[in-house]
Amino acid sequence: MRACLLLVVALCALVNVQGRALSQTDALPAAPAPAPALDEGAVSASGAPLFTLEEVAARNSPESAWIAVEGKVYDVTEFAPTHPGGAGRIYAIAGTDATERFMRQHGRPSMQWDLLQNYLIGELAPST
Numbered sequence: 001m002r003a004c005l006l007l008v009v010a011l012c013a014l015v016n017v018q019g020r021a022l023s024q025t026d027a028l029p030a031a032p033a034p035a036p037a038l039d040e041g042a043v044s045a046s047g048a049p050l051f052t053l054e055e056v057a058a059r060n061s062p063e064s065a066w067i068a069v070e071g072k073v074y075d076v077t078e079f080a081p082t083h084p085g086g087a088g089r090i091y092a093i094a095g096t097d098a099t100e101r102f103m104r105q106h107g108r109p110s111m112q113w114d115l116l117q118n119y120l121i122g123e124l125a126p127s128t
């Protein structure tokens with residue numbers, strides 16, 4: 001009888017612990033929203049992949065650094081650490097339309113502009 005009572009007490013404790021663990025998990029803040037999914041089908045008239053500014057904005061870190069310059073989208077993740085002006089300057093413009101800063105610093109035509117073309121991945125979707 002005593003053993004039975006002990007078993008019931010132990011079971012109750014177990015259910016309580018699991019219940020608490022579950023409610024703690026439920027109380028965790030929601031995971032950050034994933035980066036907007038690329039619309040695989042969106043292409044420009046010339047067949048280039050189209051990206052929205054929101055999609056570019058999501059690539060704003062050293063792990064994934066995209067910029068837009070004059071309506072074109074570039075993935076400069078690989079280039080950033082080798083930028084002669086410092087990687088920080090590229091990360092500062094990652095995820096943005098960097099037309100003004102790029103043109104002010106390097107202009108076009110320039111060897112920097114030519115280099116940038118190696119990282120072209122698509123075009124900015126026309127704003128809606």
Ligand code: HEM
Pocket residue numbers: 076079083084085086089090093098101102104105106111112113115116
């Ligand atoms: C993918 C190509 C490149 C991009 C997107 C890029 C972008 C930039 C940007 C946004 C800045 C800062 C502008 C500002 O502060 O407003 C900058 C600065 C600079 N970049 Fe580039 N750049 C590129 C290629 C190059 C190359 C090939 C060189 C050298 C041969 C270079 C040398 C410099 C230098 C010296 C500075 C100025 C650093 C300072 O003021 O201390 N960049 N670049």
